[in-house]
Amino acid sequence: xxxxxxxxxxxxxxxxxxxxxxxxxxxxxxxxxxxxxxxxxxxxxxxxxxxxxxxxxxxxxxxxxxxxxxxxxxxxxxxxxxxxxxxxxxxxxxxxxxxxxxxxxxxxxxxxxx
Amino acid sequence: xxxxxxxxxxxxxxxxxxxxxxxxxxxxxxxxxxxxxxxxxxxxxxxxxxxxxxxxxxxxxxxxxxxxxxxxxxxxxxxxxxxxxxxxxxxxxxxxxxxxxxxxxxxxxxxxxxx
Numbered sequence: 001x002x003x004x005x006x007x008x009x010x011x012x013x014x015x016x017x018x019x020x021x022x023x024x025x026x027x028x029x030x031x032x033x034x035x036x037x038x039x040x041x042x043x044x045x046x047x048x049x050x051x052x053x054x055x056x057x058x059x060x061x062x063x064x065x066x067x068x069x070x071x072x073x074x075x076x077x078x079x080x081x082x083x084x085x086x087x088x089x090x091x092x093x094x095x096x097x098x099x100x101x102x103x104x105x106x107x108x109x110x111x112x113x114x
Numbered sequence: 115x116x117x118x119x120x121x122x123x124x125x126x127x128x129x130x131x132x133x134x135x136x137x138x139x140x141x142x143x144x145x146x147x148x149x150x151x152x153x154x155x156x157x158x159x160x161x162x163x164x165x166x167x168x169x170x171x172x173x174x175x176x177x178x179x180x181x182x183x184x185x186x187x188x189x190x191x192x193x194x195x196x197x198x199x200x201x202x203x204x205x206x207x208x209x210x211x212x213x214x215x216x217x218x219x220x221x222x223x224x225x226x227x228x229x
Contacts, residue, residue, distance in 0.1 A: 034218075043207070101162060104156030104157050106156050
């Protein structure tokens with residue numbers, strides 16, 4: 001069974017204090033690893049898709065990296081508007097199972113104080 | 115509309131009542147997903163449509179849950195004889211491609227409370 005574990009559960013940073021969020025996964029045949037941002041009362045908002053180990057993607061203050069066992073979301077010089085829950089999800093390509101569904105972690109609640 | 119639209123935003127149902135949740139995906143999107151999100155948890159997969167075909171319903175928790183997308187656009191998730199454990203946010207997402215690997219756009223969700 002596919003599993004996604006995110007750590008820490010909650011992270012409080014001062015504005016400008018860089019840090020990283022972790023997503024560890026076990027999956028039979030990774031097709032893609034996804035990062036989403038979710039604000040209270042809203043649906044998840046797509047950030048990145050990573051397909052293979054060694055791949056990196058950047059968007060503004062965010063950079064996502066992928067290894068064979070985990071992904072990191074690095075946040076450089078965060079601002080209060082980066083406060084949100086960050087969700088990691090995997091899509092598996094295992095034969096006989098669902099090739100379409102995303103399996104999500106519980107998320108990391110990030111709070112950036114001014 | 116520009117995004118995925120879900121209605122109603124909030125629904126309170128008495129235990130045993132039937133409910134229907136609607137999802138209007140982005141026009142032209144082939145893939146449509148339903149997810150269930152409990153408080154403090156990540157979304158959990160319910161079902162997947164590729165156009166009008168329901169290709170995966172492995173996540174539906176019981177036969178009280180039923181989803182359809184008859185014309186390959188609007189989708190409805192129906193829950194019969196609601197129970198308290200059905201209380202959650204129900205999220206709909208759509209994506210352009212048939213594999214689900216392309217960027218998925220989520221709606222704001224329907225918060226269902228069963229009392």
